[in-house]
Amino acid sequence: MSATPFVIERTYSVSADQVWKAITDKNRMKEWYFDLSEFKPEIGFEFSFEAGPEDKKYVHLCRITEAIPGKKLAYSWKYQGYPGDSKVIFELFSEGSSDTKLRLTHEGIETFPNDNPVFARENFQAGWTELIGTQLKNFLEKKGA
Numbered sequence: 001m002s003a004t005p006f007v008i009e010r011t012y013s014v015s016a017d018q019v020w021k022a023i024t025d026k027n028r029m030k031e032w033y034f035d036l037s038e039f040k041p042e043i044g045f046e047f048s049f050e051a052g053p054e055d056k057k058y059v060h061l062c063r064i065t066e067a068i069p070g071k072k073l074a075y076s077w078k079y080q081g082y083p084g085d086s087k088v089i090f091e092l093f094s095e096g097s098s099d100t101k102l103r104l105t106h107e108g109i110e111t112f113p114n115d116n117p118v119f120a121r122e123n124f125q126a127g128w129t130e131l132i133g134t135q136l137k138n139f140l141e142k143k144g145a
Contacts, residue, residue, distance in 0.1 A: 005107040006124055008132050012140045016092045016100045020070045022140060023090050023102075032139035033131060034060075041067040048080075052118060062088075077106070084112035084119070104132050 012019060022028045026039040034049040045064045052058040059080035065087070066074035074089040086108030093101040106128060112119035 003110050005105050006109060006121065006128065007103065007105050008128050009101060009103045010132055010137060011095055011099050011101045012137060013099055014140045015098065016070050016094050018140060019092055019100045019102055020073075022136060023073055024067075028139070032135040040064075041069070041073055043067055056118075058082075058118065077108075079112070079119075082113060082116075082119075084108070086111060102132065102136075104128055 022032065024039065024041040026036050029036060029039060034051060036047050036049055039045070039047055041064065043064050043066065046062065048059055048061050050057040050059055061078050061080055062075045064073070064075045066072055066089075070092060072089070072091050074087060077086045077088050078084060086106060089103075089105040089107070091103045091105070093103070095101050106124055109119070109121055109124050117123070
């Protein structure tokens, strides 16, 4: 089992401010991420959501650990009723005059139960690739995102 964090980077043809709003505004987040009842990019803010296969939803428990507007957002990520604790980090980098690179790092995946295939590294890789590589990209490229 690898202790190597999962990292994905994508560059979008929008400003860092637009990407920041997409990853921190709950009304924008529901368009590409998850529909959260509340979200504030403030250290200590806790949020949760359900996600997973249709036959079994998992409650994700998260707490903001770092928030630097326009640059970095980090939060803990665990599952209700399961051991393990991980961390998700979004970092934004301006690329030239109009592009923004997003680097997402998910650390601690190996702390989740390895006897449950839902927690397999490949599932996190597939999920984040879909969210960051497809969903967020499509959202940001829509008019008015």
